[in-house]
Amino acid sequence: MKNQRLPILLSAFNLLLMLFIAAKPSEENFDKIRVKEFELVDKAGVKRVSFKTEDDGSVIMRLIDKTGTIRVKLGADENGSGLVLLNNSTEVGLHALAKKDGTKLVLVDKDGKKREL
Numbered sequence: 001m002k003n004q005r006l007p008i009l010l011s012a013f014n015l016l017l018m019l020f021i022a023a024k025p026s027e028e029n030f031d032k033i034r035v036k037e038f039e040l041v042d043k044a045g046v047k048r049v050s051f052k053t054e055d056d057g058s059v060i061m062r063l064i065d066k067t068g069t070i071r072v073k074l075g076a077d078e079n080g081s082g083l084v085l086l087n088n089s090t091e092v093g094l095h096a097l098a099k100k101d102g103t104k105l106v107l108v109d110k111d112g113k114k115r116e117l
Helices: 004-023
Strands: 039-041 049-053 060-066 070-077 080-086 092-099 100-109 115-116
Touching: none
Parallel strands: none
Antiparallel strands: 039 049, 049 060, 060 070, 070 080, 080 092, 092 100, 100 115
């Protein structure tokens, strides 16, 4: 029986060591993370932010409310960039474009009247 104590003690020690290592939270830092699409979700698992490269090569960021409605859209491609802010009815409230041929800013008031700068 004495001959079996050492292997049992070593096995128990190894098991405890493995559990300790497995339970230790990772503190890894990454210099770069490469993905084709990135989604940020809330506690309920609902998508709230999306960063994505579209098939046409443009890059789009969407901010989404808790009901799944896009409220902010920011995009860029080789021609320039754009920003859209949407109101509670998902109608454009502000649309800004910066392109090679000029910059455009469109503001829409609560009555739907557009003002372009």
